Each structure stands twice: as structure tokens, then as C-alpha cells.
Amino acid sequence: MSDFFEMNFWEMIIRTTISFAVLLFLARLLGKKQLSQLTFFHYITGITIGSTAAEIASQKETPFIDGLISLVWWSLLTLLMSYLSLKSTKVRILVDDEPTIIVKDGELSVKSLKSARLHMDDLLMMLREQSIFSIQDVHYAVLETNGELSVFKKTAQQEATKIDVKADVSLPVFMPSEIISDGKIVQKNLLELDLDEEWVMRKLRKKGIESVGEVFYAQLQTNGSLYISMRDNGI
Incomplete structure (x- = not known):
């Protein structure tokens, strides 16, 4: 046995x-x-x-x-x-189907809703997930083949861009990246950013931190500063 x-x-x-x-x-x-x-x-x-x-x-x-x-x-x-x-x-x-236009020029297509077997409540929920609470705010809405709803808002409802408000549009110096994780320097990210450990230590010393081990997490910001979370942090 x-x-x-x-x-x-x-x-x-x-x-x-x-x-x-x-x-x-x-x-x-x-x-x-x-x-x-x-x-x-x-x-x-x-x-x-x-x-x-x-x-x-x-x-x-x-x-x-x-x-x-x-x-x-x-x-x-x-x-x-x-x-x-x-x-x-x-x-x-045949395999993936094709996108279905649900709203066109601000008009809801009932025929498209029925062909996609999409209930009105489902459509409204998908719009709310994109912070849209009125169909009147939608210029185009397309049901994608993966079931997601792509929405193009009417011009008056679109968010203003930095160009619209004449804000600074210069490219960031760095991409936000993990520098320290659980008290250890992430060497791979430092190498990709063309930085070294001495640069990290200079940043830490400016904040009164003498050891990497004191840091739980540190992230490089777009302007070159560090977001730092200490091991003894509590809420």
C-alpha cells in the first residue's frame, strides 16, 4: 500500500x-x-x-x-x-470581432447597443468609470474588442493641457525610478540613469541620513530630488 x-x-x-x-x-x-x-x-x-x-x-x-x-x-x-x-x-x-461605435457625434446608437448586447446600465457604468456622468458630454464612444470603452469627450468637456494654459512643457530631467528598496540601493536603475552610489549618499546626507539601511524606500523624482520613506515612519 x-x-x-x-x-x-x-x-x-x-x-x-x-x-x-x-x-x-x-x-x-x-x-x-x-x-x-x-x-x-x-x-x-x-x-x-x-x-x-x-x-x-x-x-x-x-x-x-x-x-x-x-x-x-x-x-x-x-x-x-x-x-x-x-x-x-x-x-x-472573425477571431477578435471589431470595435463598435456606441456614441457618434454625441448621439447614442441604440442599434449598436443591441448588436453589442450592451445594457444601458452597463454603458453608464463604463462612462462613470472615466468620470463622465452625462452622455451629452461624449462626442464619440467606441466599445473595443477587449470590452473596454474608449471615449472622446466633446471639446468643451476636455481637460486643458499645459499648452492651453501656457505652462512649462520642457521634458523632465529624470524618469521616476526606484533608487532604494528595503535598505538596499537598486544598482540596475542607477546604472540606467547614469548615476552612482556617491550621488545617492550626497542626496541622503543633505537630509541628515548617514546610512542607506535607514531608508525603507527612495524614489528619484523628475526634477532630480528624492522621495524618501524611512524605516521608522508611521502614520
Whole structure:
């Protein structure tokens, strides 16, 4: 009995490890589109691939090789459809659909709402999420293929830019970057910013800090100053 249990245990460990490695490889192969542009097609593809991997790892009744073949083949089909989508507009529309104009020239399209199967309450919620509480403030609203609503406000409702108010539009000296994390200098960011530890220490000493270890977190600001949070900070 113990030998049988031990055999099952190690079999599951091996199946899970191989499934994990294959899934990781396939996820890298499929690219970032699964996350950044999660259309319904990519959503069901991701769920199916994950479910197949889980089935291989946890179900002893599932033939291991058959499960791996299914997992790899499904991923290859996804890659094939992604490639065809890049080459053909018709295939792209078939796979991902196309954006739907919900509001045009300030007018709500009831027909588009129905074709997108979008309830009015849902539309109003999506507008409120963008701080828009009246449809009258919208010039164009487009329902994207990933379910997000892109909105172009009427000119009178648009926020003023720095150019509009004649504010300073010069480029920042630095990009906000993590300099110290949990009492340790982030060397990679210093290197990218062409800075060194001596520069960091000069900034710290100006604030009466003698050791990097006293700092919990420090972030470089656009003007070259440091935002510093000490270890003993409390609210």
C-alpha cells in the first residue's frame, strides 16, 4: 500500500513539474497579447490551456502524452490564428470581432447597443468609470474588442493641457525610478540613469541620513530630488 502511494505521489510530482514547465514555455511563446489585449478569443484560449495543464497534472486517468499533445496543439492553433489575424483583416474580425461605435457625434446608437448586447446600465457604468456622468458630454464612444470603452469627450468637456494654459512643457530631467528598496540601493536603475552610489549618499546626507539601511524606500523624482520613506515612519 505504501509502495502504491509512493508511486502515485512521485508520478503526480513528475506530471505536475513537466506540465508546469511546458505551460511556462507555451505562455512565453504565445507572448503578452494574452494579458494586454484580452479579447474573448484570448480569454477562452487562456482558460482552456490552463484547464488542460491542470487536467494533465492532477488527473491520473488522463494519459500524460495525450494531454501534452493536446496542450501543445491548442497553443499552436492559437499561434496560427494570431499569425493569420496579422495577415488578414477578415480573419482578425472573425477571431477578435471589431470595435463598435456606441456614441457618434454625441448621439447614442441604440442599434449598436443591441448588436453589442450592451445594457444601458452597463454603458453608464463604463462612462462613470472615466468620470463622465452625462452622455451629452461624449462626442464619440467606441466599445473595443477587449470590452473596454474608449471615449472622446466633446471639446468643451476636455481637460486643458499645459499648452492651453501656457505652462512649462520642457521634458523632465529624470524618469521616476526606484533608487532604494528595503535598505538596499537598486544598482540596475542607477546604472540606467547614469548615476552612482556617491550621488545617492550626497542626496541622503543633505537630509541628515548617514546610512542607506535607514531608508525603507527612495524614489528619484523628475526634477532630480528624492522621495524618501524611512524605516521608522508611521502614520
